[in-house]
Amino acid sequence: MNALDTLIELSSQMTLEHAEENRLTGGRVGRGDSRDRIETTTNTAKPSCYSPKARAEFTEREQRAAFVHPAQLPGGKQIKLLKTLLTSACERDCYYCPFRAGRDFRRATFKPDEFADLFSKMNRSGFAEGIFLSSGIAAGGVRTQDKLLDTADILRKKHNFKGYIHLKIMPGAEKDQVYRAMQLADRVSVNLEAPNTERLARLAPHKTFIEELLRPLRWVEEIRRTVPAYKFWKGKYPSTVTQFVAGGADESDLELLGTTQWLMKNLRLKRAYFSAFHPILDTPLENKPAVDPIREHRLYQASFLLRDYGFELEDLPFTSDENLPLHSDPKLAWAQMNLVHAPVEVNRADRRELMRVPGIGQRGAEAILSARRTRKLRDLSILKKLGILTDRAAPYVLLDGRKAALQTRMF
Ligand code: SF4
Numbered sequence: 364m365n366a367l368d369t370l371i372e373l374s375s376q377m378t379l380e381h382a383e384e385n386r387l388t389g390g391r392v393g394r395g396d397s398r399d400r401i402e403t404t405t406n407t408a409k410p411s412c413y414s415p416k417a418r419a420e421f422t423e424r425e426q427r428a429a430f431v432h433p434a435q436l437p438g439g440k441q442i443k444l445l446k447t448l449l450t451s452a453c454e455r456d457c458y459y460c461p462f463r464a465g466r467d468f469r470r471a472t473f474k475p476d477e478f479a480d481l482f483s484k485m486n487r488s489g490f491a492e493g494i495f496l497s498s499g500i501a502a503g504g505v506r507t508q509d510k511l512l513d514t515a516d517i518l519r520k521k522h523n524f525k526g527y528i529h530l531k532i533m534p535g536a537e538k539d540q541v542y543r544a545m546q547l548a549d550r551v552s553v554n555l556e557a558p559n560t561e562r563l564a565r566l567a568p569h570k571t572f573i574e575e576l577l578r579p580l581r582w583v584e585e586i587r588r589t590v591p592a593y594k595f596w597k598g599k600y601p602s603t604v605t606q607f608v609a610g611g612a613d614e615s616d617l618e619l620l621g622t623t624q625w626l627m628k629n630l631r632l633k634r635a636y637f638s639a640f641h642p643i644l645d646t647p648l649e650n651k652p653a654v655d656p657i658r659e660h661r662l663y664q665a666s667f668l669l670r671d672y673g674f675e676l677e678d679l680p681f682t683s684d685e686n687l688p689l690h691s692d693p694k695l696a697w698a699q700m701n702l703v704h705a706p707v708e709v710n711r712a713d714r715r716e717l718m719r720v721p722g723i724g725q726r727g728a729e730a731i732l733s734a735r736r737t738r739k740l741r742d743l744s745i746l747k748k749l750g751i752l753t754d755r756a757a758p759y760v761l762l763d764g765r766k767a768a769l770q771t772r773m774f
Pocket residue numbers: 453454455456457460461462463464498499500567
């Protein structure tokens with residue numbers, strides 16, 4: 364197998380790994396709710412986004428097969444992100460995973476320098492600008508982590524690659540490896556897969572939640588608190604993210620979001636990715652029904668409410684089974700319960716109160732705060748000019764003491 368064929372094999376299942384790409388089911392907390400676009404849209408490769416040089420160097424099949432995803436980095440920059448594994452061989456047997464040990468399919472493996480050389484060529488020809496690098500576990504988490512670190516090191520030092528690297532931390536990696544990953548990467552991640560020990564046992568019987576998965580995330584935060592930022596890549600601490608298999612262990616949204624909130628508050632997790640469970644043939648969960656992708660979407664919406672909108676877990680509109688309703692946006696559902704009879708006066712509300720209103724996001728709240736320094740806001744048309752989605756916001760706001768909803772009918 365040549366290097367590009369190896370890459371095609373390895374990247375073929377990477378849609379299961381959510382990295383910086385947009386999720387089609389993602390989108391916004393509510394239309395108009397500002398920058399809460401999920402950082403970026405799951406897509407297979409789009410040849411049209413490649414440079415002319417890349418189109419000349421790679422055949423159309425190669426362009427289509429390699430999983431380069433349009434992605435948006437945390438700062439907003441759009442890049443072409445290559446998502447791949449270093450090896451699809453794995454000695455673990457997670458119940459949901461296509462790469463689990465014993466599953467019959469063709470495995471492929473890169474050596475660190477082989478992959479670094481290929482990626483560097485792809486980068487120079489404009490085919491890929493950043494990389495998300497993960498791996499199956501072969502010969503233990505420590506050994507596998509070393510290979511990931513070697514790859515990143517070769518890219519940074521030999522190929523002088525200064526672009527984006529998202530490096531996966533393997534279950535069982537050691538603390539000095541986590542430190543090294545933080546020196547090489549812009550982002551590091553550990554997939555928790557499930558919200559707690561009990562749920563993880565139903566998905567991945569040979570992974571330990573506290574020791575193998577949570578501990579590396581704790582180390583990242585510990586290192587951030589004790590080592591100055593200039594010692595890390597580009598003088599900044601890398602961000603941390605995790606991923607959950609939503610619905611794979613019959614866990615509730617409350618469990619997933621409870622763990623997410625804890626991680627955000629205590630370990631400064633940048634965000635959680637939610638991957639709706641989808642059964643894979645020839646795995647122990649092959650007969651388990653797929654989870655509705657809309658659940659994934661609601662989880663994203665709720666996690667952004669926790670992260671950016673000042674919502675607490677108890678504010679979220681969980682149903683009696685501790686899940687979010689699938690049919691409604693959680694922010695809208697909260698407003699229905701809390702703001703219909705106590706609308707927010709836009710001329711007096713603070714930033715946090717404004718952001719609780721459907722149709723008002725972070726930018727909208729700032730625009731309102733700024734506009735009302737010079738005048739009273741008495742009209743929905745003014746809010747509209749400020750970027751507020753007035754048809755969503757109107758039932759929940761007062762404009763100088765008057766119900767805005769009445770004005771809506773006049774528009
Ligand atoms: S350790 Fe990772 S690659 Fe291996 S079976 Fe589990 S989820 Fe799949």
